[in-house]
Amino acid sequence: MNPTLSELEAKARRPAAAFGGDAHIVCDNLVRIYKTEGVEVVALQGLDLVIDKGELVAIVGASGSGKSTLLNVLSGLDVPTAGVARVAGMDLLSMSAKDRLRYRRSVVGFIWQQTARNLLPYLTARENVELPMRLAGTPRKGRALELLELLGVASCAGRRTPEMSGGEQQRVAIAVALANSPQLILADEPTGELDSETSEQVFDALRKANRELGVTVTIVTHDPLVSEQVDRTVGIRDGRTSSETLRREGAEGQIIAEEYAVLDRVGRLQLPRDFMNALEMERRVRLELESDHIGVWPAREEPSND
Ligand SMILES: Nc1ncnc2c1ncn2[C@@H]1O[C@H](COP(=O)(O)OP(=O)(O)OP(=O)(O)O)[C@@H](O)[C@H]1O
Numbered sequence: 001m002n003p004t005l006s007e008l009e010a011k012a013r014r015p016a017a018a019f020g021g022d023a024h025i026v027c028d029n030l031v032r033i034y035k036t037e038g039v040e041v042v043a044l045q046g047l048d049l050v051i052d053k054g055e056l057v058a059i060v061g062a063s064g065s066g067k068s069t070l071l072n073v074l075s076g077l078d079v080p081t082a083g084v085a086r087v088a089g090m091d092l093l094s095m096s097a098k099d100r101l102r103y104r105r106s107v108v109g110f111i112w113q114q115t116a117r118n119l120l121p122y123l124t125a126r127e128n129v130e131l132p133m134r135l136a137g138t139p140r141k142g143r144a145l146e147l148l149e150l151l152g153v154a155s156c157a158g159r160r161t162p163e164m165s166g167g168e169q170q171r172v173a174i175a176v177a178l179a180n181s182p183q184l185i186l187a188d189e190p191t192g193e194l195d196s197e198t199s200e201q202v203f204d205a206l207r208k209a210n211r212e213l214g215v216t217v218t219i220v221t222h223d224p225l226v227s228e229q230v231d232r233t234v235g236i237r238d239g240r241t242s243s244e245t246l247r248r249e250g251a252e253g254q255i256i257a258e259e260y261a262v263l264d265r266v267g268r269l270q271l272p273r274d275f276m277n278a279l280e281m282e283r284r285v286r287l288e289l290e291s292d293h294i295g296v297w298p299a300r301e302e303p304s305n306d
Contacts, residue, residue: 019265022089024184024216025051025074030083032069032239043069044080045239048264053183056210056217058227061236067220070236071186074218076104088183105136109177109215113189115166118173125164125172126157132179147175150212151205167198171205178209185209187219191226199225228257242270271296 003011020026032044043066051057061067072078073085076092085092088107095103112118119128129144148154153171156164164172170190177185187206191199203226210217219226227233228247235243241262250256261269276282281298288295 020050023050024053024088025049026084026086028084030073030085031081032073033081043239046083047240049234049241051216051218053216054214055232056207056230058230058233059218059220059236060222060227060233065236066239067236068188071188071220075108075110075186076100105132106180107183109182109185111170111173111177111185111187111190113192115169115193116161118176119161119169121161124158124160125153128172129175129179132176136180138180143179147178148172150208151175165198166194167201170194170202174205174209178213178215182215184216184218189220189222191221191223196225199223203229237270240270
């Protein structure tokens with residue numbers, strides 16, 4: 001039934017919901033400009049991203065597209081130049097130094113690509129997991145072993161980093177990141193230095209943290225083993241989210257992956273570069289509205305006057 005005039009008027013009067021609503025991670029028109037020796041680099045150019053609580057998301061993109069910049073902002077290590085970045089209802093742009101420290105200690109856990117960067121080499125695995133709890137003033141007896149067990153590295157509890165493989169070190173690093181029960185885990189190329197079998201174990205540990213502890217997990221990765229196993233892969237191009245691949249299980253248990261272009265709030269979308277190249281599209285395209293889709297064609301050759 002068509003809405004009545006008064007229903008439409010009421011709808012128009014309702015305040016528009018804020019972008020991303022109460023999602024766990026909301027980036028709205030996020031901009032990060034680096035200035036070095038007078039040269040400006042726009043690493044994030046109005047990036048929009050919404051991630052719900054409990055999601056496991058991979059972020060992919062070419063080198064220099066802005067992935068690490070985004071993770072640094074979300075982890076509270078870096079402050080964006082403009083826009084909105086909100087995690088678990090906390091505004092990352094206006095946060096005080098004290099809140100930022102608390103955020104980094106207790107709300108978010110971080111895993112670097114370089115295994116050596118995640119752990120202190122002179123502490124055992126168990127002591128490494130206990131450290132963030134001691135720093136936050138909330139030591140919990142048995143918690144470190146519990147986490148090491150959950151991630152399948154309890155046998156490493158008494159070992160220091162040189163006595164562990166790269167994959168074991170990364171799984172211990174995940175336990176360290178989980179120590180203070182964060183709401184969010186961010187991992188920057190966590191399997192980048194590992195062979196495929198070990199990568200699988202590290203990814204399984206992240207998936208376990210997500211499924212069994214309900215932690216939201218965001219992984220920046222070039223590793224197809226990771227990006228093709230998550231429910232949602234977000235592609236970043238030139239400092240903006242440009243594509244999303246959603247995966248779901250089909251009727252026969254097969255995984256169906258569907259790729260979408262991201263449409264921002266003002267209607268901008270990035271056409272895949274290979275599509276544009278194939279049809280030699282540049283500068284402008286012709287759009288046509290059909291009943292159930294919009295057609296995009298290369299611009300017609302204008303007849304020349306000479
Ligand atoms: N501290 C910095 N100072 C100046 N420019 C920077 C800084 N950090 C990043 N950039 C620039 O910002 C852009 C995005 O970099 P970023 O590291 O976020 O990309 P990335 O997608 O993570 O790349 P990679 O996959 O190679 O790690 C690049 O052009 C980079 O040179």
